[in-house]
Amino acid sequence: MDNKLEKHQSKIFVNNMVESSIRIGLLFVLVVWTYDIIKPFIIPVLWGAIIAVALMPLTMKLERALNGKRGLAATILALLGITLLVAPFVIVSGSIYEAVARMTEVLQEGNVKLPGPTPRVAEIPLIGDKLYDVWALFSLNLESAMQKYLPEIKGAVSAFAGLLGSSLASLVMFIISLLIAAGFMAHAEAMSKAVQNVSVRIVGKHGEEWANLIAATIRSVLLGVVGVAFIQSLLVGSAFFIFGVPAAGLLTLLVFIFGIAQLPATLVGLPVIAYVFSVQDTTPATIFAVWVIVAGLSDNVLKPMLMGRGVSIPMPVILFGAIGGMITAGIIGLFLGAVILAIWYELFNTWLKLEQFGPEDISAGDKAQAEASSK
Numbered sequence: 001m002d003n004k005l006e007k008h009q010s011k012i013f014v015n016n017m018v019e020s021s022i023r024i025g026l027l028f029v030l031v032v033w034t035y036d037i038i039k040p041f042i043i044p045v046l047w048g049a050i051i052a053v054a055l056m057p058l059t060m061k062l063e064r065a066l067n068g069k070r071g072l073a074a075t076i077l078a079l080l081g082i083t084l085l086v087a088p089f090v091i092v093s094g095s096i097y098e099a100v101a102r103m104t105e106v107l108q109e110g111n112v113k114l115p116g117p118t119p120r121v122a123e124i125p126l127i128g129d130k131l132y133d134v135w136a137l138f139s140l141n142l143e144s145a146m147q148k149y150l151p152e153i154k155g156a157v158s159a160f161a162g163l164l165g166s167s168l169a170s171l172v173m174f175i176i177s178l179l180i181a182a183g184f185m186a187h188a189e190a191m192s193k194a195v196q197n198v199s200v201r202i203v204g205k206h207g208e209e210w211a212n213l214i215a216a217t218i219r220s221v222l223l224g225v226v227g228v229a230f231i232q233s234l235l236v237g238s239a240f241f242i243f244g245v246p247a248a249g250l251l252t253l254l255v256f257i258f259g260i261a262q263l264p265a266t267l268v269g270l271p272v273i274a275y276v277f278s279v280q281d282t283t284p285a286t287i288f289a290v291w292v293i294v295a296g297l298s299d300n301v302l303k304p305m306l307m308g309r310g311v312s313i314p315m316p317v318i319l320f321g322a323i324g325g326m327i328t329a330g331i332i333g334l335f336l337g338a339v340i341l342a343i344w345y346e347l348f349n350t351w352l353k354l355e356q357f358g359p360e361d362i363s364a365g366d367k368a369q370a371e372a373s374s375k
Contacts, residue, residue, distance in 0.1 A: 043336065044173055045327055048180030051081075052188070052214050054222040059185045071186045078182035085174050088253075089167070117278065142229055167253075170332045176330075212345050213350060217313070220344045225318055226335055229259025229303045235295035236265055243280070243288045245272055260334045261322040262315050265296035313342045 055077055060072035071292045122132040137144065142244070184191055200209030239253030245251065253271060269292040277285040318338045325337015 003068060043332065044177045045180055047155065047173070047336055049179040049184055050222070050336070051181035052184035052220050053218045055181065056185060056188060057219075059188070070188070072267060074185035076283070078178045078186070081178045081181075082175050085171060085178075088249075091169055110266040173332050210350065213346055216253060217343050217346045218339055219371075221313060221318070221339050222335075223324075224259060224303050224313075225338055228299050229256050230266055231302060232259050232299055233255075233294060235298055236269060236292055239288055239291045239295065240272065243276060243284065245276065259299065260338065261326070262319040265299070266293065269293065269296050313345060317341050317345045 057161045059070070059073050059077055062076065063070045066072050102338050113315035117132050117135040122128045132245055134149075137148070196208050196211050199211040201207070202232030233252050233256035236255045237248065239245075240251050251268060258268060273285075273289045273292055276288050318341070321337040321339070321341030324335070325335070325340070327333070329336060332370075
């Protein structure tokens with residue numbers, strides 16, 4: 001009798017194992033297929049949600065000014081954001097196109113005459129002598145210099161072409177994300193309630209608190225990192241354009257990228273300052289140097305003003321997030337990586353501060369659910 005019961009229980013166990021394996025396998029296949037389908041939309045939707053959270057306070061203010069028209073307020077902000085993205089891109093692209101067109105025209109004419117370096121170039125620390133020799137070679141014998149440095153020139157052109165292609169793709173991604181953000185902002189209440197419900201379901205009684213922390217972190221990082229980088233690039237870039245620095249648009253974009261990656265803007269500004277001192281008089285060059293250095297250090301004043309409301313993210317966290325995001329998702333990853341890593345940092349710190357809770361801390365709903373599941 002016991003032997004028959006044991007065989008019966010063993011058969012039931014095997015049947016349950018096989019059935020569970022089939023269910024888990026089918027669920028795994030469904031998850032993989034679903035991920036492959038939604039993979040192209042993950043980054044723009046995620047970035048759109050982040051933008052919506054950051055702009056929601058501004059949307060509500062604009063909504064009140066428009067007599068409660070939330071959809072119109074969200075649309076205006078999205079169109080304004082697209083304009084702010086497209087206009088600098090057009091300016092930078094126009095600057096690059098003009099430079100390339102002029103260079104091509106000069107090369108076709110065959111009358112290429114580069115000005116030689118001044119003795120001040122050789123006095124630049126560390127790189128002065130090498131820079132002077134390379135510059136002198138290009139100014140005296142361009143054909144020989146091109147042949148000597150042909151592999152380096154090809155590599156630089158290929159990298160530059162790749163950067164332009166990535167920038168255009170990122171611009172399109174930003175536009176799509178802004179349109180998605182407008183949709184999220186227009187239906188903010190429903191989206192917020194859904195996020196809070198999911199958070200409570202996943203985290204428990206602290207879910208709503210964590211959802212609010214995520215929103216505060218997003219606003220803090222976007223204002224304190226992306227906002228500061230944008231303002232700083234405008235300040236430094238205006239000096240580049242006013243003093244007629246070649247490729248000013250591209251250098252301004254580089255300052256913006258450095259700012260998001262939490263790298264000093266002076267890394268871009270100092271070589272430009274050295275160039276301006278080599279080609280202009282002392283007085284305008286000194287004014288330019290002071291302007292660029294002060295603008296490059298402006299983040300030390302702007303970050304405490306814009307980095308928000310008790311959320312303090314260490315700079316290494318932002319740096320690793322920005323660099324890792326850029327490696328993973330290109331230029332848009334600079335923004336996305338910094339925000340996501342900052343969110344995880346804040347959530348981890350909050351989790352560490354939570355006290356351990358016992359059975360008496362379980363909510364009434366959790367108790368009821370536990371009792372129902374035990375029946």
